[in-house]
Amino acid sequence: MRRAMAEAVVGDDVYGEDPTVNRLEQAAATVFAREAALFVPTGTMGNQIAIKVHTQPGQEVICEERAHVFNWEMATMSSFSGCLVRPVAAEAGNLTWEHIRKVVAPKIYYRAQTGLIVLENTHNMAGGTVSPVEAMEEVCRNARAVGIATHLDGARIFNAATYLGRPVAEITKGFDSVMFCLSKGLGAPVGSMLVGSKAFIEKARICRKALGGGMRQAGVLAAAGLIALEHGTQRLHEDHANARFLADALAQMPGVRIDPASVQTNILIFEIARPGLTSPEVTRRLMEQNVLASGINQQTIRLVTHMDVDRAACERAVEALRTVFS
Structure with missing residues (x-):
């Protein structure tokens, strides 16, 4: 390119x-x-x-x-x-x-x-x-x-x-x-x-x-x-598969609310269900581990998969998310 x-x-x-x-x-x-x-x-x-x-x-x-x-x-x-x-x-x-x-x-x-x-x-x-x-x-x-x-x-x-x-x-x-x-x-x-x-x-x-x-x-x-x-x-189907991979992993984490079946393409949005934990705190802690996420409001997080995020990167993101919600 x-x-x-x-x-x-x-x-x-x-x-x-x-x-x-x-x-x-x-x-x-x-x-x-x-x-x-x-x-x-x-x-x-x-x-x-x-x-x-x-x-x-x-x-x-x-x-x-x-x-x-x-x-x-x-x-x-x-x-x-x-x-x-x-x-x-x-x-x-x-x-x-x-x-x-x-x-x-x-x-x-x-x-x-x-x-x-x-x-x-x-x-x-x-x-x-x-x-x-x-x-x-x-x-x-x-x-x-x-x-x-x-x-x-x-x-x-x-x-x-x-x-x-x-x-x-x-x-x-x-x-x-x-x-x-x-x-x-x-x-x-x-x-x-x-x-x-x-x-x-x-x-x-x-x-x-x-x-x-x-x-x-x-x-x-x-x-x-x-x-x-x-x-x-x-190659967009790869992004969709990676988003579903992230959604499936998030659904198993305590303090996270997401329906993996609702993830159709390359965007996933999940709710923070842990008292006292907010979007700014989650995004800050993820950024410290080189994972970028955006907060929609105080309790909602958005993740997007794209061509620069392969499956290995998604696996690292899952580990980072686990440290935040563990």
């Missing part, structure tokens, strides 16, 4: 003249069976561009209450797009049309109208859960029937595709736009992609510039993205 970055042919991507970026965008569009794609620095920028393109100021955006676009993107849909969030609670993060139809704004002049529905697959804060394809298709079909756009935060959509055993183009075809990350599980150092219609991407390119995402000789980054897209998707 680093050799590809060093040898990348570059140009000015702001003017559409970087051949490596152009190759990456064409490759992404092809993989998702879309007309066009856009390279963006981050997944947050990709999501917020999509929200801006699909909505008008004063509209509502429906999403699951733990969604990344709502909780982890600095309220940008409010400051940049002028939209309100309509968060909806859904078990395992799987937002269905049955959930959504109850909160779609009626067509009356004194209510903010629903402009967009955003789903997240896999769902980060629900523990990397995978939304059923049929549920996503039902949301897209019904939203289209009432004139509401749909966007998929597919930062880890290749993990979902691996779990489902189906191509990403097939499981995302109903959405008006999709964002996916080249980093995270796919292994690129930076970058995400937006895919959609040609008209959508033309508008998205303008919004990218407004957010400061227009890059010049970006081919050095796109080269890594091409490697990630071509090769990084083929």
Whole structure:
């Protein structure tokens, strides 16, 4: 990957003249069976561009209450797009049309109208859960029937595709736009992609510039993205197996509450069930043993497996966790 970055042919991507970026965008569009794609620095920028393109100021955006676009993107849909969030609670993060139809704004002049529905697959804060394809298709079909756009935060959509055993183009075809990350599980150092219609991407390119995402000789980054897209998707099952290995081990430890069966992909979330022990203390003690974990709240810990964490590393992590919870 680093050799590809060093040898990348570059140009000015702001003017559409970087051949490596152009190759990456064409490759992404092809993989998702879309007309066009856009390279963006981050997944947050990709999501917020999509929200801006699909909505008008004063509209509502429906999403699951733990969604990344709502909780982890600095309220940008409010400051940049002028939209309100309509968060909806859904078990395992799987937002269905049955959930959504109850909160779609009626067509009356004194209510903010629903402009967009955003789903997240896999769902980060629900523990990397995978939304059923049929549920996503039902949301897209019904939203289209009432004139509401749909966007998929597919930062880890290749993990979902691996779990489902189906191509990403097939499981995302109903959405008006999709964002996916080249980093995270796919292994690129930076970058995400937006895919959609040609008209959508033309508008998205303008919004990218407004957010400061227009890059010049970006081919050095796109080269890594091409490697990630071509090769990084083929080994995700290893991350899923490692996450399940960790979950099975954690389930046997005193002071830990986790259901291993709920771990579907490469994210596992567990509860601290020991009085007096908190997430900051657990993460600190793990870090002292070179194990990185994140605390979601005072009693909840999140672990993520990826290409730089093999089975031997997971075994060492289990030993570190045992010392904390022994």
